Amino acid sequence: MHHFEYRDGVLHAENVSVPDLVRQHGTPLYIYSAATLTRHFNAFDSAFDGLDHLTCYSVKANSNIAVLKLLAGLGAGMDIVSGGELYRALKAGVPPERIVYSGVGKRASEIGEALEAGILMFNVESVAELIKIDEVAGSMGKVARVSFRINPDVDPKTHPYISTGMKKNKFGLDIENSLAAYAMCADLANVEPVGMDCHIGSQLTSIAPFMEALDKLLDFHDRLKGMGIDIQYLDLGGGLGITYDEEEPPHPTEFGQALKDRLAGVPLKVILEPGRVIAGNAGILVTEVVYTKSSPARNFLIVDAAMNDLVRPSLYGSFHRIEEVVPMGRDSLTFDVVGPICESGDFLARERVLPAVEQGELLAVFSAGAYGFTMASNYNSRPRACELLVEGDKVTVARKRETYQDLVDKEL
Ligand code: LLP
Secondary structure (H helix, E strand, O other): OOOEEEEOOEEEEOOEEHHHHHHHHOOOEEEEEHHHHHHHHHHHHHOOOOOOEEEEEEHHHOOOHHHHHHHHHOOOEEEEOOHHHHHHHHHOOOOHHHEEEOOOOOOHHHHHHHHHHOOOEEEEOOHHHHHHHHHHHHHOOOOEEEEEEEOOOOOOOOOHHHEOOOOOOOOOEOHHHHHHHHHHHOOOOOEEEEEEEOOOEOOEOOOHHHHHHHHHHHHHHHHHHHOOOOOOEEEOOOOEOOOOOOOOOOOHHHHHHHHHHHHOOOOOEEEEOOOHHHHHHHEEEEEEEEEEEEOOOOEEEEEOOOOOOOOHHHHHOOOOOEEEOOOOOOOEEEEEEEOOOOOOOOEEEEEEEEEOOOOOOEEEEOOOOOOOHHHOOOHHHOOOOEEEEEEOOEEEEEEOOOOHHHHHOOOO
């Protein structure tokens, strides 16, 4: 069951026609499907049934409060990486005891906010951070629950910018330094080690790197036990990939089964931090063709969405499927689909074979629900797009389109 499908030759988001949404809300327009978010969350979460677990959706993928509320209502916890994400998660009604906080550069003020809220645990990425957490917790008369993010030195075989668990990455602590960090907790009055954590990368299309990391963490767990350190949580991070083009990532049930097999009899509560696999294919970005032009070297579709709206193609060379909202059956040509921004790196697709669409027609950019709007900017003084959440026939403006006034509000 797909929730973005063509009915009578017109792309629909659930029961609503995309051209109708555009008439009312303009372009560029992000549209999310509530049924898809729900299906993805439930499919993921239920894949781990039988394991004591908590699915903490990774807020960075899509942090719209309407999305967070929907997922919180399904029982999701949240993985946050900033005070701003904490603020959003709390606004969305996520119970603090279901929030885990990762990130290499947590500031004292952010640590204080998370302690005040009473989050489940901090995924600590350095000894300096541990000392800071101890200090802030002490000043508040609290004890902080901590996990260390262990860098297992595993190659996730994905884009280098989104690989995180290799020795050369800035994330986490290597195994030997992690042991020392756990040992150090005994001398700090205001931190309590409760878990271990890793996140090796994003858009993984095979289970093997996850299992390799898991094995290293379980060995590490044995060493901790040998030191008399008793923990309860095993956080395996996020990273399960999705289909943008022809990738064939493992289904969550395959991942779930592999974990169940490996963790049988291991008395740890498992935390998972999926982002992309929940939100990625639950959203599209709709854009209008402003002009077409051809040079001797290229055919261009100049559209009204740009790298400020969806930076993934420019930043990672990522592929996003692009289709006509109302297919016209024209012959295909090879196009560069580019935005109006004054950079050659501003493109949504390069050398893409598409029907010869015309000025004024609409294109849908698929798989834009994760790392789309959350990575948007105002570059070239472009107001950020409107976000809609569609549920059956019901349309909610999840975020209004920004205005020119919004662009200058903090300056005047
Ligand atoms: N947990 C931690 C600690 C993370 O750093 C991330 C993603 C996740 C969970 C969620 O990973 P996911 O399940 O979504 O793969 N902007 C890039 C992706 C960056 C991912 C950063 N960390 C992109 O557009 O591909």
